[in-house]
Amino acid sequence: MSFNYLSFTFFQNNIRNEIISYNAQNIRFTSERYEEHFQLVQKQMYALYFNDDVDRLQKASGNARYALLDRVKQEIIKVVGNPLIYVDNAIIVFKEGSLTLSRIGTNDRASLFEKFYASTDYPDSFWQKQFNETYSAKMFPMSKFYEHSFHKAGDVTTKGLFIPYVLKHWQNEDFYIVAMMDANQLFEAFHRSVNANFIILDKQGLPLFSTGGLAKREELPELPVDKTYLLRDNTYYFYQTGQNSGYTYINIIPSASISKQISKLNLTLFVLLILSLIVSVVISVLFSVRFNRPVKQLVSSLQTAGGEDVRFKSNIREFKLIGQKLDDMLQTNARIQSDLAQKNIQLLSYSYLNKLKKIYSGSPGAIDMISTQAYRFVVYEITYKDRFWEEMKEEPGPLTYSIYTFINHSLLKVFPASLTIQIESRQMLSVINEIDDSRLDAYMTELLKVVAHDADFYFLTIAISPAFPQSFDFTEAYEQTVKLLQERKLNEDTQIVRQHAGRQSVHLLTSAQEQQFDCNLAAGNTQELLHLLDRQLALMERKCETVLQYQEFLIDIVQKVRKAFHVLRLDERAIQPVIAGLSTSQSFYSGRHYRKFFSQLLVAACEEIRSNQKNEDPVIDFVVDYVNKHFAQDITLDIVAEHLHITGGYLSTYFKEKTGENFIDYINGVRIRVAQQMLLETDLRIQDVASSSGYQNINSFNRMFKKFTGMPPREFRREKRTEDEVS
Structure with a gap:
């Protein structure tokens, strides 16, 4: 009882100091968490800033630019998709063309900051001005951002309360990155005080964040640098300066609140004292008696x-x-x-x-x-075959878990210090700290025997990395191992991949085949296109190309179709459902999957092209018909315009507007296609082919043929006949 009484007296005398110490520790913890998080966001944004794809994006054009834009967008989605980074969006703002790229895609800068991320504090002129500022990283005061409907009378949606964090580098002033940090999520994650009055000041003492709206600096007292709290006008100010940013973090607690806490704790201590006395007496009696x-x-x-x-x-x-x-x-x-x-x-x-x-x-x-020892990675990727999806009535999750469990338990028997984890829905990773190739080879042999029992339903691609030293970057080692998965051959067998094939060239279409593809696509010739791609796939199958090369070929064909739609000014909605299937192309494991995809894509594309051609235009129809009938003769803009009773200038402008192609380019395209057909189907001399296709000068014919096909006529005939013999 004496101990209880002394404890009560001690805590009663020291309770105010303990509460002050507790609040000082709270603001110190809050400031440390904010500082660490700001550094994390800065590292993530600079990693995106110096991403190779972002650098190449500024120089790319055409199909390469589309592909880079999509890859950079996916990288942004991956970064901001981390729920622990508390960044709503990362926006790359380019100086050239006022273009922006974020997780919602590409937008004009004015459109993005006036519709999707609109704020009265940060109009479009503010973001333009940042290109002229000399800082490398700067955080701006919080502001409420809105999203405006595309309709003038539409609703305005609140995006959130964000703190813009702008980062750039003097080596490249053509763009900068804006990280929209969610102020409320940061506050909920890092603020630990029961009192919600919290303010962040920048180095100049200007408010960056405040729970009650941005306060004015004049409303706050001067904070001594040699203390951690200040009592002024019956209010406690607990503050801490960040070591990295120099920002000041302040908790504001009224003195009445602390007094109330003291009163509650005094009452609690008194009640506990009485209860402890009663319990002590009762327990003493019970223990002594019974x-x-x-x-x-x-x-x-x-x-x-x-x-x-x-x-x-x-x-x-x-x-x-x-x-x-x-x-x-x-x-x-x-x-x-x-x-x-x-x-x-x-x-x-x-x-x-x-x-x-x-x-x-x-x-x-x-x-x-x-472990800090040397290590190696083994990545397993499961691919389920068509028979699995036809016969099984459930999702592959349970089977995937069974495979994971077997690999984990069996590998532990061979390498007791190993660890196997499931990192994706169809991928597993084993980390092995014991570098013993003979034991690993023996294990893989046994694993292949087990997997062979279910070969009708699935197969594995197993990527085995070399041994990495302890100092090697963990993430880079993992990424190198995952890239090995793309080196598997396109077949239905379980494969083990240990190193890159080292092939630099990808068997895409030759210049002549590209010309043939473009011509047939523009004409909507589905069968000719499918026949061309079937021959190319057959050639790739004979050469045992890797999955990576098939994927590059697939993307190249999709880009060609999209480019043709752009030139012809067609709506991509006709082919969008097929293109959406690209997300599942990683599961393609045979040529028939690629043939099926190409068939769906080209059938939909050609139907749209032919449908567009049915929209008759008397002027265009006459020009096309006239050129097809008189291509071997001298054709000029004025001759055709005279038949139509219009001027040559008007016909040139009209033809370009309707077809997207210059009149003279169209004539040369028709003549070169005719010349290609004669070169392939006849044995006429090159000079005779030139004359029959409308070129009286052999030098002009050779120059124009090379412009359209990428090679002279003689080389074109020889190469095409060689390809046909190989096929």
Whole structure:
């Protein structure tokens, strides 16, 4: 009782100091978390800033630019998709063309900042002005951002309360990146005080964030640099300056609030004192009167039972119950130990995932669990065959988990220190710290035998990395191993890939084949297009090309179709459902999948092209018909315009507007296509082919033929006949 009384007196005298210390620790913790997070966002944005695709994007054009825009967009989505970074969007603002690129796609800068991320504090002129500023990284005060409907009378949607963080570099002033940090999410994640009055000031003392709206600096007292709190006008100001940013973090707590806390704690301590006195007296009496001898008996029983069964004979009902409960506790403890071991494995798995994705988990101890020895990665990718989807009535999740469980348990028998985790829906990763090629080869041989039993339903692609030294970057090593998956051959067998094939060239269409493809696509000739692609796929199958090369070929054909639609001014909605299937192309494992995709794409594209051609235009129809009939004769703009009773200038402008092609280019295109056909189907001399296709000068014919096909007529005839013989 004396101890309880002394404790009460001590805590009563020191409770105000403890509350002040508690609030000082809170603001210190909050400032540290904000500082760490600002550094994390800065690293993520600079990683995006110096991304190779972003650098190449400024110089690219045409199909290459479309592909780069899409890849950079996916990288932005991956960065801001991390829920722990609290960034709503990362926006790349280019100086040239007022273009922006973000997770919602490409937009004009004015459109983005006046419709999708509109703010009265940050109009479009503000973002234009940032190109002339000399800082490398700067955070601006929070502001409420809105999204305006495309309709004038549409609703205005609140996007959120964001803190714009602008980053750029003096080496490249052609663009900068804006990270829209969610102010409310940051506050909820890092602020620990029960009082919600919180302010962040920048180095100049201007407010960046405030829970009650941006306050004016004049409303705050001067904060001494040698203290951590200030009492002024019955209000406590707890503050801390960030070591990296120089920002000042302030918690504002009224003195009345602290006094109220003190009163509550005093009452609580007093009640606890009274209760402790009562409990002490009661327990003392019970133990002295009834529990002395039974306790000795219980201790003796525990010592002789070895922890297996503590129950013993006793006339005291309470001790029978204690014996039963202790036995249950021992069994529960065993289950807890087993569960704890399993959770330790899960914690290690999460630590690896965090390290792979460079996510700060707030627990350095977890990262320390990862071995610092040399290591190698093994990535397994499961591909389910058509028969699985036809016969199985459930999703592949349970089967994937069974495969993962088998690999994990079997690999632990060979490499006890290894760890296997599932990183994607169809991908698993094994981390092996013991570098022993002979044991790994033996394990892979046994694994292939097991997988062969279910070869009708799925196959594995196994990428085995070389041994990486401990100093090698963890994420880079993982990315190198994942790239090996693209080196598998296109077939239905389980394959093990250990190194890159080293092939630089991709078997895309030749210049002559591209010309043939473009001509047939413009004419809507589905069968000719499919025949051309079928021959190219057959050639790739004979040469055992890799999945990566098939994917590049697939993307190239899609880009050609989209480019043709752009030139012909056609709506891509006709082919959009097919193009959306590109997301599943990674699961293609045979030529028939690519043939099916090309068939769906080209049938839809040619139907749209032919449908567009049915929209008759008397002027264009006459020009096309006249050129097709008189291509071998001298054709000029004025001759055709005279037949139509219009001027040559008007016909030139009209033809360009309707077809997207110059009149003279169209004539040359028709003549070169006729010349190609004669070169392939006849044995006429080159001079005769030139004359028959409308060119009286052999030099003009050779120059124009090379412009359209990329090679002289003689070489075109020889190469095409060689390809036909190979096919």
